[in-house]
Amino acid sequence: MLRISHLKKTFNAGTVNEKVAMNDINFTLNPGDFVTIIGSNGAGKSTLFNLISGYFLSDEGKILLDGQDITFMPEYKRAKYIGRLFQDPLKGTAPSMTIEENLALSYSRSKSRFISLGIKKKDKDLFRERLAQLDLGLEDRMKTKMGLLSGGQRQAVTLLMSTLVVPKVLLLDEHTAALDPATADKVLRITKEIVAEKNITTMMITHNIQSALDLGNRTMMMDSGKVILDIKGEGRSQLQVQDLLDLFKKESNKALDNDRILLS
Ligand SMILES: Nc1ncnc2c1ncn2[C@@H]1O[C@H](COP(=O)(O)OP(=O)(O)OP(=O)(O)O)[C@@H](O)[C@H]1O
Numbered sequence: 021m022l023r024i025s026h027l028k029k030t031f032n033a034g035t036v037n038e039k040v041a042m043n044d045i046n047f048t049l050n051p052g053d054f055v056t057i058i059g060s061n062g063a064g065k066s067t068l069f070n071l072i073s074g075y076f077l078s079d080e081g082k083i084l085l086d087g088q089d090i091t092f093m094p095e096y097k098r099a100k101y102i103g104r105l106f107q108d109p110l111k112g113t114a115p116s117m118t119i120e121e122n123l124a125l126s127y128s129r130s131k132s133r134f135i136s137l138g139i140k141k142k143d144k145d146l147f148r149e150r151l152a153q154l155d156l157g158l159e160d161r162m163k164t165k166m167g168l169l170s171g172g173q174r175q176a177v178t179l180l181m182s183t184l185v186v187p188k189v190l191l192l193d194e195h196t197a198a199l200d201p202a203t204a205d206k207v208l209r210i211t212k213e214i215v216a217e218k219n220i221t222t223m224m225i226t227h228n229i230q231s232a233l234d235l236g237n238r239t240m241m242m243d244s245g246k247v248i249l250d251i252k253g254e255g256r257s258q259l260q261v262q263d264l265l266d267l268f269k270k271e272s273n274k275a276l277d278n279d280r281i282l283l284s
């Protein structure tokens with residue numbers, strides 16, 4: 021599946037601003053793994069996603085996706101296999117285009133087809149069906165411009181866009197952090213449903229420790245450019261929020277310090 025070995029990344033090497041952001045990262049995801057990732061600010065979580073998606077190239081190490089070496093593959097090519105959502109709901113969609121146009125664009129892009137002028141009825145029906153599953157009433161607003169939607173609605177549509185064609189891996193970088201608690205819950209519910217339905221291999225960075233335990237089958241904790249804990253299997257289901265915080269402290273010798281942290 022996704023195999024990361026000896027990944028390293030240093031920013032501003034050789035200057036006073038030198039920052040080792042990725043310090044020998046190693047892990048392998050199994051197909052269908054849903055990994056939640058927590059860590060302090062600056063731990064390297066987003067950098068890890070930037071390296072996997074090809075936004076940055078690593079200094080050292082290897083990234084294999086389904087056996088293919090993608091370490092040096094350009095970002096636009098990886099985008100066909102890798103879905104990504106950010107904290108900012110404005111990222112990832114075209115605000116002046118309608119919901120159905122946005123869906124059609126990502127659908128055609130991921131299938132490497134040319135974008136036709138009109139949207140085929142068959143595709144429209146598919147979009148309507150998928151939108152209805154979100155349970156946000158968006159199936160009746162397909163001609164509404166994306167820019168008019170709330171942040172939560174946008175994140176839900178972006179999630180659909182990234183999964184219309186099942187990606188080999190889905191990267192979620194605190195995609196609910198900018199939403200109010202009720203909307204964040206809704207988007208998390210939708211995330212859970214889509215990931216489970218299509219059995220998508222997923223990595224989700226979260227500042228919400230409870231969500232890190234509730235969602236997925238595996239939790240990684242990052243600190244100072246390293247994965248300091250990788251918890252899966254039997255032991256994980258017994259863990260409470262405080263246990264995770266204690267484990268973090270034990271491994272890193274400091275408290276988990278994240279300005280957006282939510283403990284419940
Ligand atoms: N483009 C860049 N140029 C220079 N330094 C960078 C760059 N991107 C990240 N860094 C540095 O690398 C380190 C890791 O940053 P990263 O954004 O991966 O952290 P994070 O774990 O996602 O933190 P947060 O919880 O705040 O989102 C930080 O010290 C950051 O300042």
Ligand SMILES: [Mg+2]
Nearest residue numbers: 065066067193
């Ligand atoms: Mg980050």
